[in-house]
Amino acid sequence: MTEQNGSAVNTLARKLVKDLVPYASARSSMSGGAVWLNANENALAPAYQLDGTFNRYPSCQPKAVINAYAAYAGVKSEQVLVSRGADEGIELLIRSFCEPNTDSITICPPTYGMYAISAQSHQTAVNKVLLLNSERLDLDGIFATNPKLVFICSPNNPTGDVIPHEQIIAVLEHFKNSALVVVDEAYIEFVPEASVAPLLNRYPHLVVLRTLSKAFGLAGLRCGFTLANPDVINALRKMIAPYPIAEPVAQIAAQALSAAGIAQMKQSVATINTLRSDFIKLASTLPGVLKVWPSNANYVLLQVADAADCVNALIDADILIRNQSSQLGLTQVVRVSIGSPDEMQRLTTAMQQYFLTNQQIKREHA
Numbered sequence: 001m002t003e004q005n006g007s008a009v010n011t012l013a014r015k016l017v018k019d020l021v022p023y024a025s026a027r028s029s030m031s032g033g034a035v036w037l038n039a040n041e042n043a044l045a046p047a048y049q050l051d052g053t054f055n056r057y058p059s060c061q062p063k064a065v066i067n068a069y070a071a072y073a074g075v076k077s078e079q080v081l082v083s084r085g086a087d088e089g090i091e092l093l094i095r096s097f098c099e100p101n102t103d104s105i106t107i108c109p110p111t112y113g114m115y116a117i118s119a120q121s122h123q124t125a126v127n128k129v130l131l132l133n134s135e136r137l138d139l140d141g142i143f144a145t146n147p148k149l150v151f152i153c154s155p156n157n158p159t160g161d162v163i164p165h166e167q168i169i170a171v172l173e174h175f176k177n178s179a180l181v182v183v184d185e186a187y188i189e190f191v192p193e194a195s196v197a198p199l200l201n202r203y204p205h206l207v208v209l210r211t212l213s214k215a216f217g218l219a220g221l222r223c224g225f226t227l228a229n230p231d232v233i234n235a236l237r238k239m240i241a242p243y244p245i246a247e248p249v250a251q252i253a254a255q256a257l258s259a260a261g262i263a264q265m266k267q268s269v270a271t272i273n274t275l276r277s278d279f280i281k282l283a284s285t286l287p288g289v290l291k292v293w294p295s296n297a298n299y300v301l302l303q304v305a306d307a308a309d310c311v312n313a314l315i316d317a318d319i320l321i322r323n324q325s326s327q328l329g330l331t332q333v334v335r336v337s338i339g340s341p342d343e344m345q346r347l348t349t350a351m352q353q354y355f356l357t358n359q360q361i362k363r364e365h366a
């Protein structure tokens, strides 16, 4: 193709698409390295088997998966939608409930990036109400907005904080007849007692997002869940593609949600929570680490003097972590995902080397 043809195609794309800055995922923005601690994946992943042939179209909403997830989450099957990751759940909610160029969503930065990007690609305005002290909702600020959807991430990515139940209830009470309140529980398995799923029967406008990507160790599977009132689920089912869940995905998801699969997930959560506590203890002793956020998930946010320099120093040690300094409300922070025991050992050594050397240089200058 000549360059001219290429630019002709570019002029055909919608203005919106030309202006859109796509989500820079950890996988797309960094490559190489041996130790991947930049995407909040689970290094303690089990292996799965496939069986059968794949000549038939799959079920749109495979019953085995829906029923297993409903049982696991303690809700009814009519309250569950399965999708291509929680990311597709976010997109379906915006496409189903927000009128383009008219409605808005409210988000609470610093938080997960896909709410704003999905809204933008659907021509939906985004109200940004910063978290207070990067850990509590600014209720007055949220109540001053007039959205169709409010997104609350708990535990919040990248800070790791759980949003207090009474704050979520206050938001639910305020938006009773005007908006859906979406609580993103992508990391809830690391702190299951904090789930708001038990509130689903009390609040028909509550939506809970879940995923198999994090605690279940299946980020490559692309499988997530939306839990909500059956009316909300039915609206989303009208908008979802006819075959969103490939048959191999359905088979593996059903295995992951079996009693044995759930037991294995819980075991890996226990291991990761212990590794996280150990890492937080270590990080708190390092001279160049200015702040360690208390985490309820499989990652820890650290404030450092120079985030880019810290990320680059770890790349030299073959370790990838994520610079989160561009997040609204945060400066000079890096997010470290909790890996396997061996990976955490390598990380510890590399961080000690980096921060102790830094300190040495500072002392020489003093």
Ligand SMILES: *Cc1c(COP(=O)(O)O)cnc(C)c1O
Residues within 6 Å of the ligand: 040, 084, 085, 086, 087, 088, 112, 153, 157, 184, 186, 210, 211, 212, 213, 219, 222, 223, 224
């Ligand atoms: C990882 C993540 C998601 C996306 O989950 P997928 O099921 O992999 O699409 C959604 N929300 C938050 C807060 C996440 O960290």
